[in-house]
Amino acid sequence: MTAVREVMSTDLIMVAPSAMMSQAVGAMSKAGVGSILVLEDEALLGILTERDVLRAFDQMHADPARVSPISKAMTPDPQTIEPDATVGEAMDRMLDGGFRHLPVVEGGTLVGIVSMRDLARSISKG
Numbered sequence: 323m324t325a326v327r328e329v330m331s332t333d334l335i336m337v338a339p340s341a342m343m344s345q346a347v348g349a350m351s352k353a354g355v356g357s358i359l360v361l362e363d364e365a366l367l368g369i370l371t372e373r374d375v376l377r378a379f380d381q382m383h384a385d386p387a388r389v390s391p392i393s394k395a396m397t398p399d400p401q402t403i404e405p406d407a408t409v410g411e412a413m414d415r416m417l418d419g420g421f422r423h424l425p426v427v428e429g430g431t432l433v434g435i436v437s438m439r440d441l442a443r444s445i446s447k448g
Contacts, residue, residue: 326412327405329444330426330434336361339368339393343378346370346392357423359435360396366432368396371423402427405434413441 336359337346346358350372360368370392378395379388402425403412412424416438426434 323408323410324444325405326403326407326409326426326436329409329440330405330436332434334359334435337392338362340391343390343392343395344388347375359425360392366425368398369400369423369425370396400425404428409441409444412436
């Protein structure tokens with residue numbers, strides 16, 4: 323069975339919780355990703371996803387959301403998975419939780435992120 327380690331991305335896009343929403347969205351857009359990890363002193367505090375951005379713009383309205391710190395919109399304390407977990411375990415966790423991005427943590431250290439797309443690609447390649 324394929325391990326998460328084999329399909330995860332280690333090219334992480336990260337910001338501090340004090341970063342403005344517009345900065346985070348700009349970084350996500352430039353990198354072509356659907357989420358950004360929120361870290362402080364190397365500790366994973368949250369994840370900001372496209373869904374979080376849309377929810378923030380709807381709830382806070384466009385202008386306030388644009389200049390709000392991402393800590394107000396991020397998903398705090400996101401679920402994580404270990405790199406030696408199987409792709410099937412990661413898929414189950416994402417489907418059960420209703421999300422598409424899962425930070426990968428090993429021994430308390432953030433080492434990667436895996437997306438639903440990464441998992442689908444690994445399955446389609448057999």
